[in-house]
Amino acid sequence: MAKDFVKRSENYSEWYNELVSRAGLAENSAVRGCMVIKPYGYALWEKMQHQLDQMFKDTGHQNAYFPLFIPKSFLSREADHVEGFAKECAVVTHYRLKTNPDGSGVVVDPEARLEEELIVRPTSETIIWSTYKNWVKSYRDLPILCNQWANVVRWEMRTRMFLRTAEFLWQEGHTAHATREEAEIETKRMQEVYATFAEQWMAMPVVRGVKSANERFAGAVDTYSIEAMMQDGKALQAGTSHFLGQNFAKAFGVQFLNKENQLEYVWATSWGVSTRLIGALIMTHSDDNGLVLPPRLAPIQVAIVPIAKNEEQMNHINAKVEPIINELKARGISVTYDNRPEYKPGWKFNEYEFKGVPVRLAIGQRDIENGTCEVCRRDTLDKATLPIEGIVNHIVQLLDDIQNALFRRADEFRRQNTRKVDTWEQFTEEIEKGGFLLCHWDGTTETEEKIKELTKATIRCIPFDSAPEEGKCILTGRPSKQRVLFARAY
Amino acid sequence: MAKDFVKRSENYSEWYNELVSRAGLAENSAVRGCMVIKPYGYALWEKMQHQLDQMFKDTGHQNAYFPLFIPKSFLSREADHVEGFAKECAVVTHYRLKTNPDGSGVVVDPEARLEEELIVRPTSETIIWSTYKNWVKSYRDLPILCNQWANVVRWEMRTRMFLRTAEFLWQEGHTAHATREEAEIETKRMQEVYATFAEQWMAMPVVRGVKSANERFAGAVDTYSIEAMMQDGKALQAGTSHFLGQNFAKAFGVQFLNKENQLEYVWATSWGVSTRLIGALIMTHSDDNGLVLPPRLAPIQVAIVPIAKNEEQMNHINAKVEPIINELKARGISVTYDNRPEYKPGWKFNEYEFKGVPVRLAIGQRDIENGTCEVCRRDTLDKATLPIEGIVNHIVQLLDDIQNALFRRADEFRRQNTRKVDTWEQFTEEIEKGGFLLCHWDGTTETEEKIKELTKATIRCIPFDSAPEEGKCILTGRPSKQRVLFARAY
Numbered sequence: 001m002a003k004d005f006v007k008r009s010e011n012y013s014e015w016y017n018e019l020v021s022r023a024g025l026a027e028n029s030a031v032r033g034c035m036v037i038k039p040y041g042y043a044l045w046e047k048m049q050h051q052l053d054q055m056f057k058d059t060g061h062q063n064a065y066f067p068l069f070i071p072k073s074f075l076s077r078e079a080d081h082v083e084g085f086a087k088e089c090a091v092v093t094h095y096r097l098k099t100n101p102d103g104s105g106v107v108v109d110p111e112a113r114l115e116e117e118l119i120v121r122p123t124s125e126t127i128i129w130s131t132y133k134n135w136v137k138s139y140r141d142l143p144i145l146c147n148q149w150a151n152v153v154r155w156e157m158r159t160r161m162f163l164r165t166a167e168f169l170w171q172e173g174h175t176a177h178a179t180r181e182e183a184e185i186e187t188k189r190m191q192e193v194y195a196t197f198a199e200q201w202m203a204m205p206v207v208r209g210v211k212s213a214n215e216r217f218a219g220a221v222d223t224y225s226i227e228a229m230m231q232d233g234k235a236l237q238a239g240t241s242h243f244l245g246q247n248f249a250k251a252f253g254v255q256f257l258n259k260e261n262q263l264e265y266v267w268a269t270s271w272g273v274s275t276r277l278i279g280a281l282i283m284t285h286s287d288d289n290g291l292v293l294p295p296r297l298a299p300i301q302v303a304i305v306p307i308a309k310n311e312e313q314m315n316h317i318n319a320k321v322e323p324i325i326n327e328l329k330a331r332g333i334s335v336t337y338d339n340r341p342e343y344k345p346g347w348k349f350n351e352y353e354f355k356g357v358p359v360r361l362a363i364g365q366r367d368i369e370n371g372t373c374e375v376c377r378r379d380t381l382d383k384a385t386l387p388i389e390g391i392v393n394h395i396v397q398l399l400d401d402i403q404n405a406l407f408r409r410a411d412e413f414r415r416q417n418t419r420k421v422d423t424w425e426q427f428t429e430e431i432e433k434g435g436f437l438l439c440h441w442d443g444t445t446e447t448e449e450k451i452k453e454l455t456k457a458t459i460r461c462i463p464f465d466s467a468p469e470e471g472k473c474i475l476t477g478r479p480s481k482q483r484v485l486f487a488r489a490y
Numbered sequence: 491m492a493k494d495f496v497k498r499s500e501n502y503s504e505w506y507n508e509l510v511s512r513a514g515l516a517e518n519s520a521v522r523g524c525m526v527i528k529p530y531g532y533a534l535w536e537k538m539q540h541q542l543d544q545m546f547k548d549t550g551h552q553n554a555y556f557p558l559f560i561p562k563s564f565l566s567r568e569a570d571h572v573e574g575f576a577k578e579c580a581v582v583t584h585y586r587l588k589t590n591p592d593g594s595g596v597v598v599d600p601e602a603r604l605e606e607e608l609i610v611r612p613t614s615e616t617i618i619w620s621t622y623k624n625w626v627k628s629y630r631d632l633p634i635l636c637n638q639w640a641n642v643v644r645w646e647m648r649t650r651m652f653l654r655t656a657e658f659l660w661q662e663g664h665t666a667h668a669t670r671e672e673a674e675i676e677t678k679r680m681q682e683v684y685a686t687f688a689e690q691w692m693a694m695p696v697v698r699g700v701k702s703a704n705e706r707f708a709g710a711v712d713t714y715s716i717e718a719m720m721q722d723g724k725a726l727q728a729g730t731s732h733f734l735g736q737n738f739a740k741a742f743g744v745q746f747l748n749k750e751n752q753l754e755y756v757w758a759t760s761w762g763v764s765t766r767l768i769g770a771l772i773m774t775h776s777d778d779n780g781l782v783l784p785p786r787l788a789p790i791q792v793a794i795v796p797i798a799k800n801e802e803q804m805n806h807i808n809a810k811v812e813p814i815i816n817e818l819k820a821r822g823i824s825v826t827y828d829n830r831p832e833y834k835p836g837w838k839f840n841e842y843e844f845k846g847v848p849v850r851l852a853i854g855q856r857d858i859e860n861g862t863c864e865v866c867r868r869d870t871l872d873k874a875t876l877p878i879e880g881i882v883n884h885i886v887q888l889l890d891d892i893q894n895a896l897f898r899r900a901d902e903f904r905r906q907n908t909r910k911v912d913t914w915e916q917f918t919e920e921i922e923k924g925g926f927l928l929c930h931w932d933g934t935t936e937t938e939e940k941i942k943e944l945t946k947a948t949i950r951c952i953p954f955d956s957a958p959e960e961g962k963c964i965l966t967g968r969p970s971k972q973r974v975l976f977a978r979a980y
Contacts, residue, residue: 030564030620031608034557039636042553062529063536067521068610068641068657069580072587074520076595086587086596090559092610093583093598095645097562097576105566106576108583108607117598118521120558120582120610130520140832146529151558151641155585167558342630 012232033159033166043299061145069118074126077251084218088155090120120153128174129248138257144176162279170274183267187243190271191224194239203294203406204284209461214445221245227460229414230283233434235460235487241271291356295399302335303352307345307364327392440471440480460485502722523649523656533789551635559608564616567741574708578645580610610643618664619738628747634666652769660764673757677733680761681714684729693784693896694774699951704935711735717950719904720773723924725950725977731761781846785889792825793842797835797854817882930961930970950975
């Protein structure tokens with residue numbers, strides 16, 4: 001176990017921050033609110049990107065790239081949109097520096113002021129819909145199914161690595177359709193892509209649902225989301241897919257001639273997930289010994305550590321391990337063989353455990369004699385001595401088992417921490433324990449905000465699987481026809 | 491042939507702009523100097539990225555991500571560096587907008603002024619070396635071999651799509667080493683990686699060399715480059731690799747304890763290629779009929795067009811083509827089967843020709859009867875009717891042939907347009923014809939600048955393969971020991 005590493009039960013928040021930093025995932029930079037994503041953290045993001053990108057392409061999308069800067073006037077075109085983003089914008093006002101007249105460094109050149117300020121994109125609906133205007137003339141030009149991998153900036157006041165940073169990396173899909181129905185189908189399809197990715201790749205169960213009006217994306221008609229439960233019982237919104245109606249088409253005048261030769265406004269969706277998913281991944285599976293990564297996303301899936309007393313033994317082990325490594329690689333498994341002489345086996349064991357490598361093999365002289373090796377799985381820390389013969393098949397199976405076990409464990413945790421609550425007294429008590437509360441709500445923003453003010457809990461979503469049911473709002477007692485999901489959230 | 495498409499011989503510059511736009515690669519955006527990279531252009535970039543990324547990883551590098559913003563004071567730390575970039579910086583001065591008191595849209599909130607302005611990165615040496623300071627304590631922490639895929643901004647006054655834009659996409663490698671020698675080896679290794687990529691993947695021959703002092707990267711001790719010749723005879727710098735000495739280590743105080751327990755400054759390199767490569771690719775191979783893409787980078791390598799008079803014929807062709815498509819895909823070849831009924835075969839032929847798809851197959855009713863298909867290669871436009879039996883093997887070979895033929899053609903063109911020139915009179919005459927001129931130069935920046943002023947030609951590099959040779963500077967007549975490469979450049 002890592003030394004001086006704080007336990008989750010002692011201070012969950014500190015445990016998270018320390019884990020991110022000590023596992024080499026990320027660190028704070030010299031720029032307020034911006035992080036440096038270190039190689040190990042970025043390798044995790046690359047694995048996520050690779051799989052998501054494939055899923056986007058399999059559903060017919062293409063990548064493109066739109067400008068980092070948005071003219072200030074564009075942002076104002078859609079009223080709700082600007083309202084939602086204006087308060088946290090990085091604004092470029094000048095395009096040149098010059099030597100300080102007093103000789104000390106450089107200053108902004110006052111003569112190089114931009115006629116119109118540029119906003120560093122917080123999201124790209126406006127710049128993209130101003131572009132789509134030129135791409136769409138007739139129904140033949142639709143649908144447009146574009147995705148962009150990019151950095152965005154939102155000047156958040158309180159930041160935490162991965163979860164909330166001023167700059168973050170994400171993908172944003174922006175699609176244009178001829179009909180409302182087609183756009184709605186697309187919105188839900190992408191929510192389902194995200195849910196599939198979360199569950200099958202991140203081993204993180206999610207609730208699929210629709211946001212209340214109050215929690216909608218600025219400029220959306222409807223926002224669909226996937227919501228995950230972290231180990232402290234708080235909710236984390238892991239992905240959103242927005243049905244934008246014709247709002248942006250109207251703001252930017254994007255019309256098309258339909259088959260009947262009539263002009264219509266185009267229907268829009270947008271959807272995104274970000275490096276925030278890395279935070280979600282960490283807080284779903286990791287433990288007091290460090291990171292726990294699901295095998296399908298782990299940058300290193302198998303680490304092999306030789307235990308040799310001298311060079312001769314090391315040579316024996318090297319020779320024995322080589323075919324195992326080659327076979328694992330041929331099966332598409334990423335493997336590290338760590339025979340660095342400057343570190344001891346115990347140090348390496350701690351290192352790979354802390355970094356969440358799903359499977360660790362250890363091979364010593366006695367193993368060589370017996371034709372065995374020691375296999376340790378990160379999720380349970382169980383160890384077993386197994387024959388080297390057939391070890392690759394065993395590892396392939398074990399990686400699958402770990403992936404499934406992580407999902408089951410998280411799913412079980414979520415089930416245990418999801419409760420139906422019917423009175424206000426019960427609600428205020430239960431919300432302190434964390435977890436998801438399924439409650440009746442009268443459907444008004446006023447009540448929603450009052451509950452938030454009193455308990456810090458928000459409506460995470462109206463779950464799709466919430467059956468119709470007569471009930472009374474936990475706060476106001478007014479009638480309700482369906483339970484919604486309340487939780488405190490990241 | 492595409493209608494109304496300007497010829498290279500008429501107006502090379504217009505030909506380029508129109509090609510970029512009509513082939514769907516990119517377009518200018520609403521933001522001055524920033525382009526939109528459209529799906530087809532981005533697919534090309536993805537292919538480039540994929541291969542380069544593999545080559546970086548094969549040479550031991552890892553990806554990471556550093557902040558978009560650089561505190562203004564960081565830029566000033568290295569004197570040459572700030573001198574080189576200060577004049578073209580996008581500067582963030584505020585972090586909030588607010589509703590205009592007069593109710594019309596939003597304005598910058600004067601109360602949300604940053605204490606220190608942030609520069610949108612034009613390159614990341616400064617923010618990265620301020621980070622490396624925390625990563626390096628001892629020789630055991632070295633080398634650091636990081637690469638970053640990112641967007642950067644340089645406020646260029648005159649822009650052209652891909653070649654010179656205010657925002658562009660690139661990769662920047664930043665490495666840290668314990669010894670000068672190791673850093674120099676790294677600098678040259680990455681130059682060679684770029685040269686290999688240019689020649690083997692882009693089919694674009696390049697000259698490897700070192701820059702004159704005047705053309706060095708701002709802050710570098712030495713800049714190595716690869717230089718390509720475009721079809722108009724102008725040079726294009728396609729990639730640079732910088733040996734930075736200890737300049738940035740000194741600017742940011744990055745020291746390490748060596749094996750003798752003494753503090754030393756760290757040695758640095760940086761190296762980058764950008765979306766500019768797409769411009770180079772276009773201007774190396776494309777022709778008056780549109781794009782010509784080397785098979786190894788073409789987003790679509792094979793397009794198959796059915797020619798059917800009715801639905802029955804179309805069904806026959808569909809059935810015949812299916813196994814060909816499956817076999818091509820199984821061989822890793824990207825193929826498009828275009829049986830859209832709303833477009834005619836002739837339109838499709840033009841489309842794929844214009845988009846530079848290396849191989850086009852056409853299959854009609856008579857082909858079905860004869861067991862043949864028509865194969866057209868984009869580089870020569872040669873057509874041949876061939877048996878469907880064995881067609882996949884033929885295509886695989888043909889793609890290889892086209893790749894090689896494109897390189898040979900470009901190499902031959904470069905050879906024909908590279909000349910030794912020994913007098914000033916000859917120089918002024920020859921430079922007007924375009925191409926590379928190998929000339930003696932007295933080694934001074936003064937002469938270099940005078941030649942540029944008089945002829946617009948610059949020293950592209952001192953080629954590695956330029957043999958020692960006694961001679962006299964073409965302008966000043968002063969002694970020289972080696973020819974250097976002069977050209978007009980993009």
